[in-house]
Amino acid sequence: MMMIGELLIGLLVLFGAVVSALSAYGLIRLPDVYLRSHAATKSTTLGVLCILSGAFLYFMFYLDHVSAKLLLGIVFVFITAPVAGHLNGRAAHRTGVPLWKGSVRDDLSEAMRREEQARVQAQEPQILRQNNSGKGQSDDGGNSGRTQV
Numbered sequence: 001m002m003m004i005g006e007l008l009i010g011l012l013v014l015f016g017a018v019v020s021a022l023s024a025y026g027l028i029r030l031p032d033v034y035l036r037s038h039a040a041t042k043s044t045t046l047g048v049l050c051i052l053s054g055a056f057l058y059f060m061f062y063l064d065h066v067s068a069k070l071l072l073g074i075v076f077v078f079i080t081a082p083v084a085g086h087l088n089g090r091a092a093h094r095t096g097v098p099l100w101k102g103s104v105r106d107d108l109s110e111a112m113r114r115e116e117q118a119r120v121q122a123q124e125p126q127i128l129r130q131n132n133s134g135k136g137q138s139d140d141g142g143n144s145g146r147t148q149v
Contacts, residue, residue: 005061011032019043029099032100033092041085048077 004080026039056070 005057009061011056012050012057013054016047016052016054018047019050020047030096031102033097034089034099034103037085037089037092045077045081048081049074052077067124 020043023043025040026043030036030039040104052070052074056067056074059065059067059070090108096114099106
């Protein structure tokens with residue numbers, strides 16, 4: 001029984017290390033910031049989570065110690081890495097970093113276009129109110145169109 005647990009924990013850590021190494025290779029070889037962001041977040045997160053989970057299981061089963069620090073590390077990596085990758089990709093897109101020429105789809109452009117249209121439509125009533133509040137007023141004290149004697 002002890003041998004199977006050690007083997008499973010070892011395989012979990014080994015799998016995490018291999019996935020992390022492939023992620024590092026992807027960071028070097030992928031052509032644009034968006035694909036690199038994908039490699040940096042998804043596969044690295046999986047690799048780090050596997051390694052930390054293997055360490056957690058080792059401490060729990062073989063040293064009879066539940067490590068709150070490892071649990072917090074797992075939760076922290078699981079939450080922050082994908083969010084940071086998403087924000088980096090969105091910032092790159094908003095600043096005009098071009099997509100790789102082999103990219104076939106750009107969902108964020110359509111979403112940003114809809115967002116811009118919604119913002120403009122939300123501002124239209126305000127602009128109309130400002131334009132309407134200026135009508136009927138002139139610089140001559142309200143005597144526009146009247147002949148003075």
